[in-house]
Amino acid sequence: MRKKIIAGNWKMNVKPSETAALVTGIAEATKAFTNVEIVCCTPAIDVAAAVAAATGTQVSVGAENVHWEASGAYTGEISTGMLLDAGAKYVIIGHSERRQYFGETDETVNKRATAALKAGLVAIVCVGETLAERDAGQVEAVIVRQMKEGLKGLSAADAANLVIAYEPVWAIGTGRTATPDQAQEVHALIRRTLGELVGVEAAESVRIQYGGSMKPGNAAELLAQKDIDGGLIGGAALKADSFAAIIEAAAKA
Ligand code: 13P
Secondary structure, X not given: OOOEXXXXXXXXOOOHHHHHHHHHHHHHHOOOOOOEEEEEEOOHHHHXXXXXXXXXXXXXXXXXXXXXXXXXXXXXXXXXXXXXHHOOOEEEEOOHHHHHHOOOOHHHHHHHHHHHHHHOOEEEEEEOOOHHHHHXXXXXXXXXXXXXXXXXXXXXXXXXXXXXEEOOHHHOOOOOOOOHHHHHHHHHHHHHHHHHHHOXXXXXXXXXXXXXXXXXXXXXXXXXXXXXXXXXXXXXXXOHHHHHHHHHXXXXX
């Protein structure tokens, strides 16, 4: 049985001074749901405040990006060691917004994921097609390419700390969700591809999250799918009540 994992991606929202209240609100509202792994991935500048508020609760903290080098002259970047030192345990890698706006490629995803996993962070690696790619019938080609290039060189042991997030770009922040069948089809493809990369047994243990307008109203039907093991939540993770309602749906799935 794969433990469900619900992670919030705060994106560029929530100030350091607002962080403790949100984390505490989430922890309070989700105390009963001990069978779900709960993560808040925050802007780097919020990580320390989030860790302080999450300590002693069932909530864990992650970041939204990480550099692959351990230290050095990389102005503006943050290393795996810095995240771990601050108490982060997770990191999102290769989010479509980073691919779209900040030059992220499958190659840099691979460098970040490799560094994060070697350092002992849980890497939440994002894949997903654009609407143009879906309309052109390229879903499988795009997902398989992102997986094979982004996860190149990873072993079955690395897979123990790997989470994949399937985020169809056309569903992010649009209010338009993949149907449970559409999502399940791609999640199954992701698991098959993982099997080729790290072996079937390791692939069976990797959690695959759905992301893209997941909300309290649609979480249960998505999480009921065989290969949907959680969610990566944007907008609905910014309020304790809506995030907690998704976690409740995961607890009951
Ligand atoms: P929304 O939930 O706001 O659509 O964002 C999804 C997402 O990008 C999570 O990483």
